[in-house]
Amino acid sequence: MIKKLYEEGNLLIENILIKEYHKLKLNIKELTVLLFLFNSYKEKTFSSSELAKKIGFSKNELEEILEQLIKKNFFHLFSETKGNKIIEVFSLDKTFDKIKQLYLQEENKKIFEKQKNQLSETIEMIEQFKGNCLTSYELEIIKDWYQNKKYNHYNILENIQQAQKLNRFSVNYIEKLLNQEDFLNVEPNDKADQILDKLFKKIK
Known part of the structure; x- marks a missing residue:
């Protein structure tokens, strides 16, 4: 590309x-x-x-x-x-490949930092609603939302608020809502090229 x-x-x-x-x-x-x-x-x-x-x-x-x-x-x-x-x-x-890898690594770092901040926001929000700290098991479930299941952050927040309205603060219940509404945000296979295309158009 x-x-x-x-x-x-x-x-x-x-x-x-x-x-x-x-x-x-x-x-x-x-x-x-x-x-x-x-x-x-x-x-x-x-x-x-x-x-x-x-x-x-x-x-x-x-x-x-x-x-x-x-x-x-x-x-x-x-x-x-x-x-x-x-x-x-x-x-x-091979120079083209090197440059591609460099920019992908930098973009992945940005994504990781963003994900880390979003994860902290989600944990803080749930703990505030529950009134106590989450267990290690609950924390692993929440991490999985971002790292493996790729749920959209804003949909996660919306479903936390929905659970609060229903007075149901269980992490498992929030996950159930996410699964029911099918708010998966799966990246397409060519996402890397799309990211690079945007980056290099800014540079040219």
């Missing part, structure tokens, strides 16, 4: 690399080489001598940096037949 956005001209990968190279565990020289490689992305053909001249590195220094980029899974080389010649071609597909 990221590769497609870049190839269609809808994503400035260079801006992302400059912004995130520390998080990607790149040093400044590795970043510089990657940026020059992306500058030659459409050509695909590779010559370490020509690239060294463009960047201003010695051929030996450049090859050492390229070796590190290969080890770090940002770049790889392969041979391709063009006409009667065998040429060396480079691929940056």
Whole structure:
């Protein structure tokens, strides 16, 4: 998905690399080489001598940096037949994968923090209505609502309020209400790409 956005001209990968190279565990020289490689992305053909001249590195220094980029899974080389010649071609597909994973990890952290805050709000609300602390068993049930069953937070709060109106503060009863009303908020399989699409549209 990221590769497609870049190839269609809808994503400035260079801006992302400059912004995130520390998080990607790149040093400044590795970043510089990657940026020059992306500058030659459409050509695909590779010559370490020509690239060294463009960047201003010695051929030996450049090859050492390229070796590190290969080890770090940002770049790889392969041979391709063009006409009667065998040429060396480079691929940056692994860089796209690295960036995708970085943004997914950061998005998952945000989701985790949000879920943690929502869980605290739910526990506090139920304990307030019950007038006492929840048992470890009840806490596990509530955690399950968010971590496994993926109930919508606002529907959970609504059903807690509904249970309060009925003067029924049992956690099991609240779960029964949630099951009856089928307020499941299951993420589709392509949710990761949807999240990334929104993120990268903001960056481009």
